[in-house]
Amino acid sequence: MPPSFYILAALTIAATAAALSLRNLVHCALALSVAFIGLAAVYLQLDAQFVGLAQILVYVGAVSILVVFAILLTRNDEATKPLVSRFSVAGAATALVVLGVLTWAIDKSEFTHRKLPPAPAATVRQIGDALMTHYVLALEVIALLLTAALIGAVIIAMHNEEPKS
Amino acid sequence: MSSLSSYLLLSAFLFALGLAGAITRRNAIIVLIGVELMLNAANLNFIAFWRFGDHPEALTGILFAIFSIGVAAAEAAVGLALIIAIYRQYKTTNLDRIDSMKG
Numbered sequence: 001m002p003p004s005f006y007i008l009a010a011l012t013i014a015a016t017a018a019a020l021s022l023r024n025l026v027h028c029a030l031a032l033s034v035a036f037i038g039l040a041a042v043y044l045q046l047d048a049q050f051v052g053l054a055q056i057l058v059y060v061g062a063v064s065i066l067v068v069f070a071i072l073l074t075r076n077d078e079a080t081k082p083l084v085s086r087f088s089v090a091g092a093a094t095a096l097v098v099l100g101v102l103t104w105a106i107d108k109s110e111f112t113h114r115k116l117p118p119a120p121a122a123t124v125r126q127i128g129d130a131l132m133t134h135y136v137l138a139l140e141v142i143a144l145l146l147t148a149a150l151i152g153a154v155i156i157a158m159h160n161e162e163p164k165s
Numbered sequence: 166m167s168s169l170s171s172y173l174l175l176s177a178f179l180f181a182l183g184l185a186g187a188i189t190r191r192n193a194i195i196v197l198i199g200v201e202l203m204l205n206a207a208n209l210n211f212i213a214f215w216r217f218g219d220h221p222e223a224l225t226g227i228l229f230a231i232f233s234i235g236v237a238a239a240e241a242a243v244g245l246a247l248i249i250a251i252y253r254q255y256k257t258t259n260l261d262r263i264d265s266m267k268g
Contacts, residue, residue, distance in 0.1 A: 001171055009175045016179055016202055020186030025194060032198055039205055042175070046216045051230045058234050063201065063241045070194055070245040074252040084189045085261050091188030099181035106177065112170040120221035130224050142235045149239035157246035159253065
């Protein structure tokens with residue numbers, strides 16, 4: 001393993017833990033974008049350049065900004081309230097059990113003990129060719145889904161005034 | 166410790182952290198952040214299996230990850246719009262207090 005992987009993994013996990021545990025919501029959003037940048041760097045390290053750059057564009061550029069907007073639009077003075085819900089102990093136990101099962105499965109699997117093959121060529125041209133030929137139907141479906149989600153999000157969040165008559 | 170299992174372990178840690186955040190936190194926005202992080206952990210698995218798989222020239226893992234990013238973006242937009250609409254109704258994003266459908 002290259003040492004850069006361990007640095008990136010530590011950064012990503014620390015930023016994720018911060019994003020989910022900090023008290024100030026704006027700090028959570030900033031830690032979330034650091035976690036997304038760390039994941040994008042892991043993708044780049046895995047020779048998936050296009051997905052890494054798409055991750056930066058979509059998650060760091062769009063989703064983090066959306067989260068900041070939502071935080072600013074729903075600001076109130078509940079910062080002093082207890083942070084976690086009634087289910088905190090059960091939730092943490094569930095997450096620990098899931099982590100234990102996943103770690104056990106990864107450790108037991110034969111497939112995970114293979115070595116890194118030589119870097120495959122995944123240029124943007126090849127990805128574009130695949131999207132326009134073999135996956136064109138999926139591309140159209142995702143375009144329709146994104147359009148519907150855009151219109152739906154605007155309609156849901158729109159403030160409809162009561163007609164004064 | 167081989168290479169692929171390190172990436173899978175990183176993904177498992179991210180998934181467990183996101184799950185813990187989504188279950189235990191009270192703020193709806195943090196719960197949505199937890200769901201996004203779980204989706205990202207799944208994406209990391211797609212990319213890692215593509216890189217270590219037998220036929221990387223088929224680009225299946227890459228394209229699945231791209232479509233997954235698209236669906237996650239749509240989910241984030243609609244989820245945050247729902248949170249804003251709920252905040253307008255209840256003046257809170259605390260999930261323990263949004264319980265008017267409780268029997």
